[in-house]
Amino acid sequence: MDPQEIKTALGAGLLSFPVTAFDAEGAFAPEPFKAHVEWLSGYPASALFAAGGTGEMFSLKPDEIPQVVAAAKEAAGDTPIVSGCGYGTAMAVDIARAAEAAGADGILLLPHYLTEAPQEGLAAHARAVCNAVGIGVTIYNRGMAKYDPDTVARLADELPNLVGFKDGSGEVGKMRQITAKLGDRLTYLGGLPTAEVFAEAYLAAGFSTYSSAVFNFVPRLAIEFYDSLRAGNRARCEEILNDFFYPFLKLRDRCPGYAVSAIKAGVRIQGFDAGAVRAPLTDLTDEEMTMLERIIGSEKR
Numbered sequence: 001m002d003p004q005e006i007k008t009a010l011g012a013g014l015l016s017f018p019v020t021a022f023d024a025e026g027a028f029a030p031e032p033f034k035a036h037v038e039w040l041s042g043y044p045a046s047a048l049f050a051a052g053g054t055g056e057m058f059s060l061k062p063d064e065i066p067q068v069v070a071a072a073k074e075a076a077g078d079t080p081i082v083s084g085c086g087y088g089t090a091m092a093v094d095i096a097r098a099a100e101a102a103g104a105d106g107i108l109l110l111p112h113y114l115t116e117a118p119q120e121g122l123a124a125h126a127r128a129v130c131n132a133v134g135i136g137v138t139i140y141n142r143g144m145a146k147y148d149p150d151t152v153a154r155l156a157d158e159l160p161n162l163v164g165f166k167d168g169s170g171e172v173g174k175m176r177q178i179t180a181k182l183g184d185r186l187t188y189l190g191g192l193p194t195a196e197v198f199a200e201a202y203l204a205a206g207f208s209t210y211s212s213a214v215f216n217f218v219p220r221l222a223i224e225f226y227d228s229l230r231a232g233n234r235a236r237c238e239e240i241l242n243d244f245f246y247p248f249l250k251l252r253d254r255c256p257g258y259a260v261s262a263i264k265a266g267v268r269i270q271g272f273d274a275g276a277v278r279a280p281l282t283d284l285t286d287e288e289m290t291m292l293e294r295i296i297g298s299e300k301r
């Protein structure tokens with residue numbers, strides 16, 4: 001897909017990150033993954049991110065990432081598929097190329113591994129990945145990879161296929177500086193864990209959309225929240241926050257890593273054989289699974 005096309009698609013509606021299904025031995029399980037992606041593609045997400053954060057990209061082997069992308073492409077119909085990509089620069093370049101060859105419509109560059117880095121180094125990392133592919137790239141601002149507004153502006157001037165900026169830092173003041181500085185040059189995506197709870201603030205900061213992890217298991221509700229937000233229906237947003245999101249947050253915050261594990265648990269509750277999470281994450285206890293079932297309530301399919 002042309003970089004400008006994916007840029008438009010990213011800004012056109014709600015985004016989501018499917019979990020990656022694993023079998024009983026912990027290997028990638030394409031069939032349950034495809035069944036889940038097929039179900040999700042029946043709801044109007046404007047792009048799906050395969051092997052992203054919620055897809056446990058950080059626990060995948062580099063050669064599994066193009067397999068996940070290819071399976072997502074098979075199942076997603078017309079919905080564009082963006083591939084997660086990351087680790088150090090040399091690996092990120094290889095992953096980006098392999099994902100493009102597997103049919104990815106775009107790349108999401110997740111933060112590199114372990115070390116702090118100066119702005120010059122972050123720019124070199126993003127530049128290498130953008131230059132390695134012809135498809136559009138979104139950089140993910142989070143953890144070890146926090147890009148200053150000047151760095152983002154410089155990269156956007158230099159790299160025509162840099163099309164998106166996703167934030168998981170929560171630094172709203174800095175985000176507003178980036179959207180004010182770059183205007184519509186990039187598409188801006190909110191990407192904090194359980195992004196809905198920040199969506200109103202991010203909309204005000206110039207972000208047109210966000211990625212919804214809960215879309216994985218309550219897609220109808222996730223779309224309703226997004227539509228209500230875009231329509232300025234604050235009362236309905238507050239109802240959904242109080243009835244679903246805040247109880248979900250309480251469960252999510254019981255254990256580090258549950259921002260992903262609780263999503264995968266929700267997918268299992270909806271009847272998809274997504275399997276367990278890989279270490280270093282851990283799965284919900286039986287008691288927590290019952291709590292999650294209660295939160296899903298009438299959204300059970």
Ligand SMILES: O=C([O-])C(=O)C[C@H](O)[C@@H](O)C(=O)[O-]
Pocket residue numbers: 016017052053054055168190191192193194195196210211212213214259
């Ligand atoms: O890397 C990831 O999976 C994300 O950050 C996307 C999630 O959808 C996040 O926005 C969330 O938890 O809602």
